[in-house]
Amino acid sequence: MFRALKEDPNHIYVMCIPNSTPTAARPLQKARSKMQRAESFARRFTLMNGDHEQHGSKSKSRLYMMFAAAIGTIFITHLLSTMNDGNSINLRFSSNNKNQKDTKIKTNKFSYSKKEKSPYEQIWINSKLPGWAKKKREFRRIEKTIPASERICYVHVGKAGGSSVGCSLGFSLHCNHTQAPLEGLLPQRATRLFHADTYDCHDDSAYFLFVVRDPIERIKSAFLYERPTSEKSLKKRFPELYERRKNLYLDCPSFGVFESFVQDGLTKHGRASDVCKIRAFTAVRGERHFSCHMYFNYQFHLEGIPSDGKILVIRNEHLIEDWNGAEHFIGGEREIIPPEEANTTIVAVNKSKKDGKDKELSEESTKILCRQLCNEIVNYKKILRRALNLNYAQVEQSVEELRETCPDYADVEEGECPVAMPDIREKLINTRGYEDMVMEDGYYINKEKLETTMHTKQAEEKMEAKELMDDDGYALPYSV
Numbered sequence: 001m002f003r004a005l006k007e008d009p010n011h012i013y014v015m016c017i018p019n020s021t022p023t024a025a026r027p028l029q030k031a032r033s034k035m036q037r038a039e040s041f042a043r044r045f046t047l048m049n050g051d052h053e054q055h056g057s058k059s060k061s062r063l064y065m066m067f068a069a070a071i072g073t074i075f076i077t078h079l080l081s082t083m084n085d086g087n088s089i090n091l092r093f094s095s096n097n098k099n100q101k102d103t104k105i106k107t108n109k110f111s112y113s114k115k116e117k118s119p120y121e122q123i124w125i126n127s128k129l130p131g132w133a134k135k136k137r138e139f140r141r142i143e144k145t146i147p148a149s150e151r152i153c154y155v156h157v158g159k160a161g162g163s164s165v166g167c168s169l170g171f172s173l174h175c176n177h178t179q180a181p182l183e184g185l186l187p188q189r190a191t192r193l194f195h196a197d198t199y200d201c202h203d204d205s206a207y208f209l210f211v212v213r214d215p216i217e218r219i220k221s222a223f224l225y226e227r228p229t230s231e232k233s234l235k236k237r238f239p240e241l242y243e244r245r246k247n248l249y250l251d252c253p254s255f256g257v258f259e260s261f262v263q264d265g266l267t268k269h270g271r272a273s274d275v276c277k278i279r280a281f282t283a284v285r286g287e288r289h290f291s292c293h294m295y296f297n298y299q300f301h302l303e304g305i306p307s308d309g310k311i312l313v314i315r316n317e318h319l320i321e322d323w324n325g326a327e328h329f330i331g332g333e334r335e336i337i338p339p340e341e342a343n344t345t346i347v348a349v350n351k352s353k354k355d356g357k358d359k360e361l362s363e364e365s366t367k368i369l370c371r372q373l374c375n376e377i378v379n380y381k382k383i384l385r386r387a388l389n390l391n392y393a394q395v396e397q398s399v400e401e402l403r404e405t406c407p408d409y410a411d412v413e414e415g416e417c418p419v420a421m422p423d424i425r426e427k428l429i430n431t432r433g434y435e436d437m438v439m440e441d442g443y444y445i446n447k448e449k450l451e452t453t454m455h456t457k458q459a460e461e462k463m464e465a466k467e468l469m470d471d472d473g474y475a476l477p478y479s480v
Contacts, residue, residue: 119192120200123433132173133198135191139170139181143191150330152190152312153201153208157301158293159221160213161316162195165323168345182345185332186323196296197431199304208309209326210383213316214398215298215376216369216405219284220359222293223258227358241292248283248290252276257358262365266372284372287422296431298379303424304432313387315398320345322389329389370406374417377402377409 118129134140143151154169156162163174169190170181181187190209192201201208213221227249228234234250235242252272254260264270265280272280282288286297305311312329314322320337328334337345361369370377380402384395403410414421428434 118200119202119435120198120433123199123435129200130198133193133195133200134172135170136172136175136181139187142188146189146191148202148204150189150206151192151202152186152330153192153194153205153305154190155201155208155210155301155305156193156195157211157213157218157298158196158296159218159225160211161314161319162211165211165314165319166193168323182337184327184336185330186327189330194301194304196292197433199432201305203306203309206310207312207330207388208305209312209314210301210387211314211316212298212380212383214402214405215373215380216366219294219369219373219376220258220361222291223261224359226291226293227256244290248279252279255280259361259365262361262368266368281372284369285375285419285422286424298376298383299422299424300427300432302379302383304428310388311383311386312389313383315384315390315394317398317401318394322394326389366405367408370409371418373406374409374412375414375419375421377406378412378414378417378421 120129120133121127135143154166154171156166156171156173166173167175167179168182169187171190171193173193173195186209189206192205194201194208226245228238228245231246231250234245238245249255252265254264254272255276261280264272265277266284270277279288279290283290283294286295286299289295312326314326320339324333324335324337327336381395381399384390384398387395399410409417
């Protein structure tokens, strides 16, 4: 096939010439085409013998210089983008925050699921939004039909009645897979969830819907709900939270009943050891993570949403009234749930099966607890006052109910509590997470969480189990 190889002082090239014998047939069109491409290829790769080496050296030098300049530009740009005017941490709370210089929403190109555009997956790289944080499978498509300007983030504060409301909105957490959401605009527009350390809401959501409850009642319910029945059961059912709950409940023997927990752990004359007292104080105030529902409290969820976010509130004690009020506020029917159907419309779920007497408190212990929850009461009132669907009389009604429980602290405002309001910025970064700021500790904390069974892919339609499981880090027993 190669008949000749010709060389001259300046060029080296290969000529592709077919054999030409008298008896050879004329090449077919396809063969001729291949020959022409080969000849063209040979010409394109012609090498200059003269100044080729010097020219190649200069080209490489220019290439290296351009590459170094590009790297330097990227580094300087990144450095400038992360600098602050002061020493404070600049959290990206909302793209609509006028106080921010950079209002552009940053997206993570390495999101686990680019189609769903989950905020949670944008924050925690290579992680997958757990199924319990989504709406039920048959109701997920509805999000595509809701304009971004109307979407609602559902803020589920633990042990405030959030599971019951969440099921009625169409979410999966603790819900029977056959239970359908209620009619109306709220279940349609509530498309994303913020619960504990799982923030899957868009910062520019139209509203943030909270479910709240008297702080004293909420903490009592949280204590009983997370108290293990035995060490064997705790280790078997909740291995990820074994050490935390063991440190608070099992290593401090008198903390099995809430009355003893308050008297022995939250007073100076209590019988608990100094170590157990410190654990009790920091657990109730949400300063250390022993109990998930105590740790992720009202302050965490309030400061975890954008500072200018619009809030709707459903009070546990006035659930139907506030549901109807929130529905009407966003343009729905005034009484979407008739008062006479109140007891059958929103079904109570995720109730503890433990003895309710174990969370009862004496009047003296209630006063002690109110003192320790002073900042929690302040944040509870902040949420009520920012609720667009509640009027002054309704807010005052809840404060008056609080006065019956905590008369000495119901009217206390921020800065007047025995203990200063905690600074939880680092706590928010490490657990709630922000798309453009993740501390190293937060990355590893989340990495450990992602390696638990909560994020393990499970077989569809086989999620039922004999008993309900906790919602703080485990695969749940219903279909998602």
